[in-house]
Amino acid sequence: MKIKGIARKFPKDVDTDAIIPARYLNTQDEKELGKHCMEGIRPGFYDEINTGDIIMADTNFGCGSSREHAPIAIKGAGIKCVVAKSFARIFYRNCINIGLPVFECSKAFDESDEGDVISIDLENGVIYNETKNLSFEATPLPEFVRDIINAGGLTKFAKKFIK
Amino acid sequence: MGMTAAEKILAKHAGKKEVKAGDFVFANIDLVLGNDITSPVAFEQFKSLGAKEVFDKERIALVPDHFTPNKDLKSAANAKMVREFARQHQISNYFEVGRMGIEHVLLPEQGLVLPGELIVGSDSHTCTYGALGAFATGIGSTDAAVAMATGKAWFRVPETIKFIFKGDLQKWVSGKDLILAAIGKIGVDGALYQVMEFCGEVIEGLSMDSRFTMCNMAIEAGGKTAFIAPDDITLEYVSERAQRDYQIEISDKDAQYAETIEIDVSELEPLVACPPSPANVQPISKIDNIKIDQVVIGSCTNGRLEDLRIAAEILKGRKIHPNVRMLVFPGTQQIYREALKEGIIDIFVEAGAAFSTPTCGPCLGGHMGLLAEGERAVSTTNRNFVGRMGHPNSEVFLTNPALAAASGILGRIASPEEVE
Numbered sequence: 091m092k093i094k095g096i097a098r099k100f101p102k103d104v105d106t107d108a109i110i111p112a113r114y115l116n117t118q119d120e121k122e123l124g125k126h127c128m129e130g131i132r133p134g135f136y137d138e139i140n141t142g143d144i145i146m147a148d149t150n151f152g153c154g155s156s157r158e159h160a161p162i163a164i165k166g167a168g169i170k171c172v173v174a175k176s177f178a179r180i181f182y183r184n185c186i187n188i189g190l191p192v193f194e195c196s197k198a199f200d201e202s203d204e205g206d207v208i209s210i211d212l213e214n215g216v217i218y219n220e221t222k223n224l225s226f227e228a229t230p231l232p233e234f235v236r237d238i239i240n241a242g243g244l245t246k247f248a249k250k251f252i253k
Numbered sequence: 254m255g256m257t258a259a260e261k262i263l264a265k266h267a268g269k270k271e272v273k274a275g276d277f278v279f280a281n282i283d284l285v286l287g288n289d290i291t292s293p294v295a296f297e298q299f300k301s302l303g304a305k306e307v308f309d310k311e312r313i314a315l316v317p318d319h320f321t322p323n324k325d326l327k328s329a330a331n332a333k334m335v336r337e338f339a340r341q342h343q344i345s346n347y348f349e350v351g352r353m354g355i356e357h358v359l360l361p362e363q364g365l366v367l368p369g370e371l372i373v374g375s376d377s378h379t380c381t382y383g384a385l386g387a388f389a390t391g392i393g394s395t396d397a398a399v400a401m402a403t404g405k406a407w408f409r410v411p412e413t414i415k416f417i418f419k420g421d422l423q424k425w426v427s428g429k430d431l432i433l434a435a436i437g438k439i440g441v442d443g444a445l446y447q448v449m450e451f452c453g454e455v456i457e458g459l460s461m462d463s464r465f466t467m468c469n470m471a472i473e474a475g476g477k478t479a480f481i482a483p484d485d486i487t488l489e490y491v492s493e494r495a496q497r498d499y500q501i502e503i504s505d506k507d508a509q510y511a512e513t514i515e516i517d518v519s520e521l522e523p524l525v526a527c528p529p530s531p532a533n534v535q536p537i538s539k540i541d542n543i544k545i546d547q548v549v550i551g552s553c554t555n556g557r558l559e560d561l562r563i564a565a566e567i568l569k570g571r572k573i574h575p576n577v578r579m580l581v582f583p584g585t586q587q588i589y590r591e592a593l594k595e596g597i598i599d600i601f602v603e604a605g606a607a608f609s610t611p612t613c614g615p616c617l618g619g620h621m622g623l624l625a626e627g628e629r630a631v632s633t634t635n636r637n638f639v640g641r642m643g644h645p646n647s648e649v650f651l652t653n654p655a656l657a658a659a660s661g662i663l664g665r666i667a668s669p670e671e672v673e
């Protein structure tokens with residue numbers, strides 16, 4: 091599957107409190123959480139973006155708490171993929187488990203600017219910057235992780251183990 | 254070739270003789286933890302999984318500690334969801350307000366997390382139980398739902414970084430300073446996907462309370478978990494509490510480490526982690542007259558009896574600065590009672606502090622003490638991110654309980670040495 095959207099760039103060490111402040115954690119509603127996405131670091135982000143946009147971040151994106159509300163808020167805001175130099179561990183696995191595609195790619199971050207048009211082939215992790223006519227290859231996802239994604243997320247993957 | 258303790262625990266729980274860093278395993282879990290923020294999300298996933306029953310009603314712990322006693326209607330509804338799930342599935346380890354404590358203080362105290370076990374919790378500070386020699390790590394709500402339904406979770410076997418602490422500790426230096434020193438050294442992503450194993454003579458002499466504090470903050474360096482090899486101190490703590498049999502695991506002598514880092518503590522002063530990062534550490538002697546509005550003593554990092562005792566020792570017979578509010582949150586009801594018996598609560602109240610029932614409250618800017626715009630706090634908690642304790646333009650400085658108490662008296666970030 092291919093997706094296409096506008097690059098929204100973020101610095102290193104964006105934590106989950108910045109992605110979704112704790113005061114909004116009393117709801118699980120994807121749309122509601124989406125409205126407050128990135129409020130801790132970029133107030134007004136939700137109104138600024140379009141459905142299909144792509145977050146591009148520096149290192150250690152999603153550090154801090156285990157709140158699944160963080161990737162849910164990103165998904166709820168309409169972001170279709172997160173590309174970062176590196177991810178915090180729990181955030182990374184939460185994305186996989188809820189089916190929000192994530193790719194590690196340093197070059198794509200370094201050589202793309204805010205507002206560039208980006209398309210991504212989710213199958214092979216090839217990231218194409220249409221504005222600059224540059225192509226990048228993300229670290230491919232490990233086979234085990236691909237199995238979970240191909241099954242349609244962790245809940246579907248784990249169904250076979252239910253009594 | 255030998256294995257690290259982390260590799261051994263994961264191998265055993267995955268039914269394998271051997272695993273190595275980088276392998277993926279789908280392993281059996283000894284205990285799954287959830288709280289009132291993360292569990293409601295997990296319950297929805299649990300339903301969509303089509304699960305009818307939990308895998309084992311004695312191996313799930315539900316602790317409503319974050320927005321409880323309920324801060325508003327939405328959190329009351331969430332806490333109710335947790336309560337109803339616990340009743341419906343007859344979860345034996347559900348802790349109601351009044352019996353509840355902050356999860357990472359409560360579970361070890363109740364003997365629900367043990368050496369050699371594989372624990373997952375939908376809370377990032379689940380790594381705290383590494384202090385007992387368990388492999389314990391934070392997961393998300395979907396992971397938690399699957400773990401509650403199947404008793405299983407997936408893992409990428411992590412590498413381990415070995416930290417050797419040596420030298421003699423100076424007065425007022427505690428577990429908090431040791432972990433801040435480590436985070437300051439390697440940075441907030443210095444242990445990404447890795448285990449931080451703490452050892453050396455300093456660790457061997459450390460109390461359980463201080464060990465919990467250290468392991469609690471491994472996540473602040475990006476760590477998957479922390480680990481301290483069980484010794485006599487661990488076993489003494491565990492033996493009077495354990496609710497199950499357990500088997501300890503320690504790293505082999507020839508285990509492969511990603512890195513070995515030595516930290517000499519002889520010159521180490523108490524540290525202050527300045528906003529907005531736990532890695533932004535400064536020795537207290539370099540901190541110059543920073544005025545404060547609030548002091549928070551408590552949380553899963555420093556809300557144990559030892560922490561309260563140290564703070565009370567400094568506060569005894571003194572008053573909190575007129576411009577400062579001090580909030581004290583014990584980790585559990587048991588700690589609350591001990592503090593009551595020892596006269597510690599009286600010391601806090603006499604000094605002018607507010608003493609609360611256990612809750613996460615202010616630690617995550619949830620309730621019971623948020624910071625207004627432009628305010629500054631000294632806190633014994635674990636995070637000082639932008640807006641962590643309230644307004645985005647408020648600031649949090651992290652310290653050990655001794656510094657927090659001294660700062661409360663002087664109205665600025667200070668060392669106990671400066672208190673007359």
Ligand code: SF4
Binds near residue numbers: 319355552616617635
């Ligand atoms: S005390 Fe703070 S860090 Fe600990 S579990 Fe509660 S909110 Fe999280």
